[in-house]
Amino acid sequence: MEYKNIHIVYFSPTHTSAKTAYAIAEGLGSDVLLESDITYKMPEKPIEIPDDELTVVAVPVYGGRVAETAMERLRVFHAHHAPVVPVVVYGNRDYEDALLELTDALTEAGFVPVAAGAFVGEHSFSRKQMPIAAGRPDAEDHEYAVCFGVRIRAKLETLKTLADLPPLKVKGNFPYREKGPSTPQAPVVDEELCTQCEYCIDVCPVSAISIVDDRMFSDPNSCIKCCACVKECPEGARSFDTPYTAMLHKNFSARREPELFV
Ligand SMILES: Cc1cc2nc3c(=O)[nH]c(=O)nc-3n(C[C@H](O)[C@H](O)[C@H](O)COP(=O)(O)O)c2cc1C
Known part of the structure; x- marks a missing residue:
């Protein structure tokens, strides 16, 4: 199977999901790289993805689920049978049901998930005095993400059509983890x-x-x-x-590695 373009779609307030998406695209290799940055606004109209475009969707994990704003903005993307790579980026604690939630949502929107991954990025609550996955994705993560792209490309090259592909299984449970009550707070x-x-x-x-x-x-x-x-x-x-910073620093400082589903 060949694809004409690679399209990266990301919601990434602190840029770790965007960096991960770019690194995966580097491994996928293509002359044409399209980009939809949905971090700052909702795309104005629905976006139809053609079958010969391979889309990488990268979003952060908030509370073990896909960040809600990302989920809302992703609703504008539709496909009929286009390949997609769902990717979640989390702050070294856990991604729980986020990857499954993203994979399900993209399938519902008409995409065919061909591989998926959970990567680590510096936690939003990481601070100089209390680092949590500070500086990630780092060089090792970058290499991991590039290799992931290379593996996806190799996988697709062995296929004649996406119909030959068994459904992709990723980690996570349904019903998804319940969202906690809203606790309004701002910097x-x-x-x-x-x-x-x-x-x-x-x-x-x-x-x-x-x-x-x-x-x-x-x-x-x-x-x-x-x-x-x-x-x-x-x-x-x-x-x-937030008291979470100290708790996360204490309990989730041990390095976690990306998890790939290819
Ligand atoms: C409100 C909120 C909730 C979060 N929940 C989780 C979580 O459940 N697990 C985790 O490991 N990281 C969690 N994080 C950290 C982000 O997933 C992580 O920092 C991610 O790299 C941010 O992506 P971005 O740089 O693309 O914005 C949370 C961050 C925020 C702001």
Whole structure:
């Protein structure tokens, strides 16, 4: 089986899912690489994926499930029988039912999953003093992801049509893990450090940040706690305090490796 284009689709507030998708695409190899970055907005109209395009969808794990905003934005993608590689990226704790949830959703949208993977990225709540998978994906992860792409390519080359493929089995349970109750919270701003450059407004995937009464205001009801604004603030003026950081640092610092389903 040959494919004309590779299409990477990602929701990636802190860029680890995007980096993973690019590395997999590097291994897949193709003259044409299409990109749909759904991090900052919902695509305006439905996107129909042709059968000769191989799509890699990479999204973060939030609470053992696919990040909800990613799931909503993925609903615009449809296919009739196009190959897809579902990929989840998690912060070294666990991905629980997220990969199964993503694989099921893409199948429902008309794709045929040909391989899937769970990769590790620096945890959104990782901080200098309490690192959790800091710096990942690193060089080793990159290599792993490139090799994954090469393996997928080899697998597809052995097939005449996707109909020859048995259904892909990935780890996870259905019904999926229940989502916890919503606990509205948003990063806080150190007024002494904040210069109101508004970069945080640009990098917020859900437009939760605005200027109110001459101060940066993050709406806790819209905030998805992705910590993009915390990690990217050029002045280090934003912080997000959660007891999870210490708990994750203590219990989930041992390196986990990617898991592949080919
Ligand atoms: C609200 C929230 C919930 C998260 N839940 C999990 C989780 O259940 N397991 C885990 O290992 N990492 C979890 N993470 C960490 C992210 O999955 C991880 O940092 C990922 O690399 C972020 O992807 P991105 O860089 O593409 O935004 C969570 C992060 C956030 C913000």
